[in-house]
Amino acid sequence: MLKFLLASLVIMVVLTGWVLVQQMARRFARNHPEFGPYVEKAGCGGHCSCARGGSCRNG
Numbered sequence: 833m834l835k836f837l838l839a840s841l842v843i844m845v846v847l848t849g850w851v852l853v854q855q856m857a858r859r860f861a862r863n864h865p866e867f868g869p870y871v872e873k874a875g876c877g878g879h880c881s882c883a884r885g886g887s888c889r890n891g
Contacts (some may be wrong), residue, residue: 854872
């Protein structure tokens with residue numbers, strides 16, 4: 833049971849850390865427009881589905 837709780841805690845900490853990193857990147861891009869906009873990569877939840885092998889068709 834302790835391993836389960838520890839694993840759950842580690843997963844939550846990692847996910848929270850990733851959200852904080854994304855927020856920091858957005859804030860940095862907003863404060864430093866000379867480096868260009870913050871561009872997020874589209875993953876499986878993006879506009880290109882992983883079911884199609886990650887490729888997008890135009891049109």
